[in-house]
Amino acid sequence: MAEIVRLDDLEDPRLRDYVDLRDVQLRLRLETDRGLFLAEGEKVVRRAIESGHRARSFLMSPRWLDRLADLLEGSDAPCFVLDDASIERLTGFHVHRGALAAVDRPELASPRSVLAGARRVVVVEDLVDHTNVGATFRAVAALGFDAVLLSPRCADPLYRRAIKVSMGSVFWLPYARVDDWYSAPELLREAGFTTYAMTLSEDSVAIDSVPHDVDRLALVVGSEGHGLSPHWEKSADHRVTIPMSADIDSLNVASAVAVACWELRAR
Structure with missing residues (x-):
């Protein structure tokens, strides 16, 4: 069972994993260096642990001890307890869902191993907003x-923000980074995937007009501002777009992914 540790000193070194959670650049560097990630909120903390990830520690206010008692029962990580005001000072924001966990960051799978177990994948190029990444995973x-x-x-x-928006789907949905991005179209081709690039190029066609009864399919989407790179546009087997009202020229990228995944789903 988790050891319950009540603290009142915000300088306690055991709390260092929870400092300045709103400083994105600092947190990204620290979490990568320390090999951890932060789960926020009862549902997300539960999904992190129940999906097999190992907690290093928990941080919560006293009122959450009973609600998460079953989770703490099965963990050997310490649970640090502070009052709500102290947690806000430590983290830099109001943790209105009351519970946090510092969790061991898993080693990423290789792209080839991820593709080997998949039939429908989404390929994402240069999506830099954490909220959009989380919403994309959720869709x-x-x-x-x-x-x-x-x-x-x-x-x-x-x-933390991407995990929260994804509703924890990042914990069980397989994913990988492709370091040699220029060669990624060939990687998909070798794995037997037919690629559908979402783009406004002149030869794009409506996504509901292209055949997609294929064995293995990859939907390719680009960044929030510039969309897909010319290399990806040219390399794809199909270039597709979502027909929409003339008054609106685009959707949020995560919304577009949701529409496209619905249209290209396995039937």
């Missing part, structure tokens, strides 16, 4: 796709 998981491939510049799916 991919909800609509029955099997995995995600990320370019090197994509935001970290295990950053």
Whole structure:
């Protein structure tokens, strides 16, 4: 069972994993260096641990001890207890869902191993906003796709905000980063995937007009501002777009992924 440790000193070195959670650049560097990620809120903390990840420690206010008693019962990590005001001073924001966990960051799978176990994947190029990455994972998981491939510049799916928006789907949805991004189209081709690039290029066609009864399918989406790179546009087997009202020229990228995953889902 987790050891309950009541603290009142915010300088206690055991709390260092929870300092300044709103400083994105600092947190990304520290969490990568320390090999951890932060789960926030009862549901997300539960999903992190129940999906097989190991907690290093928990941080919560006293009122959450009973609600998470079953989770603490099965853990050997310490649970640090502070009052709500102290948690806010330590983390830099109001943790209104009351509970946090510092969790061991898993080693990423290789792109080839992720593709080997998938039939429908989403490939994401240079999506740098953590909220959009989290929402993309949530849509991919909800609509029955099997995995995600990320370019090197994509935001970290295990950053606190991305995890929260994904509703914890980043914990069980397989994903990998492709370091040699230029060669990624060939990687997908060798693995037997037909690629569908979402783009506004001149030869794009409506996504509901292309055949997609294929064995292995990859939906490719680009960044929030510039969309897909010319290399990916040219390399894809199909270039597709979502027909929409003339008054609106685009959707949020995660919304577009959701629409496209629904249209290209396995029937």
